[in-house]
Amino acid sequence: xxxxxxxxxxxxxxxxxxxxxxxxxxxxxxxxxxxxxxxxxxxxxxxxxxxxxxxxxxxxxxxxxxxxxxxxxxxxxxxxxxxxxxxxxxxxxxxxxxxxxxxxxxxxxxxxxxxxxxxxxxxxxxxxxxxxxxxxxxxxxxxxxxxxxxxxxxxxxxxxxxxxxxxxxxxxxxxxxxxxxxxxxxxxxxxxxxxxxxxxxxxxxxxxxxxxxxxxxxxxxxxxxxxxxxxxxxxxxxxxxxxxxxxxxxxxxxxxxxxxxxxxxxxxxxxxxxxxxxxxxxxxxxxxxxxxxxxxxxxxxxx
Numbered sequence: 319x320x321x322x323x324x325x326x327x328x329x330x331x332x333x334x335x336x337x338x339x340x341x342x343x344x345x346x347x348x349x350x351x352x353x354x355x356x357x358x359x360x361x362x363x364x365x366x367x368x369x370x371x372x373x374x375x376x377x378x379x380x381x382x383x384x385x386x387x388x389x390x391x392x393x394x395x396x397x398x399x400x401x402x403x404x405x406x407x408x409x410x411x412x413x414x415x416x417x418x419x420x421x422x423x424x425x426x427x428x429x430x431x432x433x434x435x436x437x438x439x440x441x442x443x444x445x446x447x448x449x450x451x452x453x454x455x456x457x458x459x460x461x462x463x464x465x466x467x468x469x470x471x472x473x474x475x476x477x478x479x480x481x482x483x484x485x486x487x488x489x490x491x492x493x494x495x496x497x498x499x500x501x502x503x504x505x506x507x508x509x510x511x512x513x514x515x516x517x518x519x520x521x522x523x524x525x526x527x528x529x530x531x532x533x534x535x536x537x538x539x540x541x542x543x544x545x546x547x548x549x550x551x552x553x554x555x556x557x558x559x560x561x562x563x564x565x566x567x568x569x570x571x572x573x574x575x576x577x578x579x580x581x582x583x584x585x586x587x588x589x590x591x592x593x594x595x596x597x598x599x600x601x602x603x604x605x606x607x608x609x610x611x612x613x614x615x616x617x618x619x620x621x
Contacts, residue, residue, distance in 0.1 A: 355516055356585035360577045366422035369580045372587040373509070376502045376602065382609050384412050389612035390486050394464075396620050397482035401463045401472055423579045424540045425570060431563040435555030436544050489621060494607035497600040505594065509586040513579070516586075522578040529569035535562055540570070 363369055378386065387410040395405035430439065462468045466481030478485040498504075513519050523539050530537050537543040543566050549559045570576060591598055614621065 353517070355518070356589055358518065358578075358581040358585045360574065360581045362574050362577045363580065365427060366425040366576060369422055369576065371580065371584050372591055373502055373506055376598075376605075378605070378609070380412055382612075384410055385616060386490065386608060386612045389490060389615035392615055392620065393486035393489050394482050397478065397485050398460075398463060401459075401475055401477075403460055403463065423576055424544050425576055426563055426567060428564065428567050431567050432560060433555075435559035435563040436546075436549050437553070437555050437559075490608050490611050490615070491604065492607075492611055492621065494604035494611075495600045497597060497604045501594070501597055501601050505587065505590045505598075509583055509590055512586040512590075513583045516582045518578060519582045522573055522575050525573040526569050526575050529572050530565060533565045533569070535565055540566060540575070 391405075391407050391410060395407065398405040426434075426436065433439075456464060459472060462481070463472055463477055464481045464483055466477050466479060466484055469477070471477055480487070526540065527538055530543070535543070537546075543562055546559075546562070549555070555563070
């Protein structure tokens with residue numbers, strides 16, 4: 319079962335998590351700890367965009383991400399210039415797509431479900447992966463300098479370890495403590511795994527499934543409805559897909575699937591943050607340093 323499909327790291331390979339850990343509070347309806355399961359407090363959110371989870375505080379804001387992308391672009395240009403290459407990368411643009419907020423817990427707003435079913439509207443599709451910034455395939459010499467894979471120098475100029483990408487990454491991380499790039503991604507996945515095994519999450523999934531059967535659809539979980547092969551043979555939603563998607567939304571609302579799933583997941587995320595406090599603190603500090611370094615680069619301090 320999939321709650322959501324976060325995409326944590328975009329090229330350039332810099333950490334993009336940031337912010338204070340926000341303990342999610344879902345007041346209204348409480349559930350005590352059972353069999354080692356953490357206590358939860360359940361609210362009734364009207365949409366997935368009302369949900370904030372503890373690990374959300376470790377993502378960069380769109381403004382911070384844009385700042386780091388711009389700084390990385392300048393560092394790449396400075397590095398490439400040493401080898402006689404003009405780096406004509408376009409100016410990075412603000413992102414309108416925030417992966418962590420797209421269809422959290424596979425929830426689709428009713429108006430979107432009525433038009434697109436389980437498909438994504440064009441404006442919510444993933445951003446294209448970054449290319450060499452020039453809109454064309456880099457030459458062999460450019461690729462060598464970018465990646466550092468191959469010769470150790472080009473026309474007598476030493477190539478930095480990891481190429482210009484590696485150099486730009488290191489400069490942005492100057493002074494930052496070591497922290498695994500994927501720590502937040504791993505904690506997200508682990509919190510999802512634990513939440514799925516939780517008795518309260520299983521119970522609300524069972525209630526959702528029963529609701530769907532009452533509307534004539536036999537699915538064990540929301541992911542089974544979302545991943546039905548019938549929906550994915552074409553690029554647009556069929557009438558049947560739209561009907562199932564709307565029933566899915568109605569049943570999620572009827573059993574408060576979002577409220578329970580969010581509360582259970584938040585409890586496990588908070589537990590994981592506490593259990594991994596040292597590495598999480600290092601990760602956040604590293605992010606803080608990179609954000610400050612990006613500001614220095616953009617102010618003209620190409621160090």
